[in-house]
Amino acid sequence: MTFSTLVSAQTLSDHLSDPNWIVIDCRHDLANPEAGQAAYAQGHIPEARFAHLDRDLAGPTVAADGSFRGRHPLPDRTDFLATLRQWGINEHTQVVVYDAHGGMFAARLWWMLRWVGHQAAALLDGGLQAWQSLDLPLSTDTPVVVKIGNIQERSALTKQLSVEDVLRNLKEQGKALIDARSPDRFRGENETIDPVGGHIPGAGNRFFKDNLTADGRFKTSEQLLQEWQAIIDEPSEAVMQCGSGVTACHNLLALEIAGLHGAALYPGSWSEWCSDPKRPVA
Incomplete structure (x- = not known):
């Protein structure tokens, strides 16, 4: 079964050892951009990778013509796909994204996965708080990606305006x-x-x-x-x-x-x- 919008903490727990499932921690603080990674180091869902909003989910703020593209413009699609592969994401990987802020940052990665045509992307409903409410474990270990993923760019499942x-x-x-x-x-x-x-x-x-x-x-x-x-x-x-x-x-x-x-x-x-x-x- 493919999850394309939400997944519950219990369902994620049931699939945590599934090699076809990959979890991404997207915690962030706009006022303190390194707070998310610090929180990740203190404890995260086991085997979760960390995505930094500024470095992994956004591109340069200034375009080639010198114009300002906004605080978090989309990265180059090729660069983003390379990041996904570094996380070990394959063509048919079920990706689950989460944060501790009601999904305000994790939803960005959910949308970006759809932007490169990956439908099996879902947000952990209730975020880290929902996970902890079930007394599920946290880890301080950084997972080792044994094999680079093979995800390829497909037709976007999204639309955007300039x-x-x-x-x-x-x-x-x-x-x-x-x-x-x-x-x-x-x-x-x-x-x-x-x-x-x-x-x-x-x-x-x-x-x-x-x-x-x-x-x-x-x-x-x-x-x-x-x-x-x-x-x-x-x-x-x-x-x-x-x-x-x-x-x-x-x-x-x-x-x-x-x-x-x-x-x-x-x-x-x-x-x-x-x-x-x-x-x-x-």
């Missing part, structure tokens, strides 16, 4: 733009990460944490369907964005759980958008 596409959409207004940041940052208040406060004109707001229940697990598919259908009319005409293209992936995962397929990601998101003063701000 900043030029988003600018064009401002005029045509054909796609619904949904911002995953907190409501205060969306309104331009308490902005401590990016140099400009506000949002892209015409965007709506769906805070990614609204996809979760109080215990950090995702809401049911039925509840997510009801909530998201009140926000967007047609998922294939919707675009998810956030501050830097990370938590927007959480909303994309929620849409997949709800059975609403086809929404796109604007990877550069607000951090890229606001870097050019000629672009309008709301």
